[in-house]
Amino acid sequence: MILIVDIGNTKTKLVWFKNNKPFKSAAFINTNFREFAVQARQYPFTSGIISCVKPTSESYKKWAKKNQLFFLSHNSKLPIKNLYQTPHTLGNDRLAAVVGAQELYPQKNILIIDAGTCITYDILTAKKEYLGGAISPGIYLRLKALHTFTGKLPLVSAKHKMHNLTGNNTQSSILSGVYNGTISEMDSIINKYHSVYKNLTVILTGGDAPYFEKALKNRIFARPELVITGLYKIFTLNNGK
Structure with missing residues (x-):
């Protein structure tokens, strides 16, 4: 095995x-x-x-x-062309997710959103060219920042699901701002990439993906095993299998 x-x-x-x-x-x-x-x-x-x-x-x-x-490193054999200007600083999770996307959706323009500690946005073209993307704070980092860098705001757990747009107490107001703000960010970035790339496929993955997969206005594909898929593909390329 x-x-x-x-x-x-x-x-x-x-x-x-x-x-x-x-x-x-x-x-x-x-x-x-x-x-x-x-x-x-x-x-x-x-x-x-x-x-x-x-x-x-x-x-x-x-x-x-x-x-x-x-x-895994930037020197590993890959099925894509990595055009990131500083490949040695690229997170391995981002790299593996992009390879996983290529494996599942070949010859497609793909936006990969990985919602974890950070939220990363990565673009892969139909020509197998990885261009880079964006890095944003994840839910926990946003909640922690509000608590750490203010005098009175409490540290709220992301496990408390936000249902209302308007919070009626401090906890629900924080959750509304973080949750709805992140959804708006994701939808906005997806829309911007749709304006650049035709027939864009959007993939959502990461530990916090369940918070967003049904809330986004844009059509997305939820792929929780995207990084693992990419890692296995990279393994086979580097072991001659």
């Missing part, structure tokens, strides 16, 4: 592939290397790939080398 490791800012996801298909998966909050190693031993594997958006400790590097996994 092949192990795909996606280490994000907040969570780590493991997916074991068997016969080119997802077999088992696990997800957990980032804690330490020991917890990661325990989780990774759940099922046997022969090799794999690791995507990490944070600096990697020596423990992870030694473990990866011992277990025949390689780290």
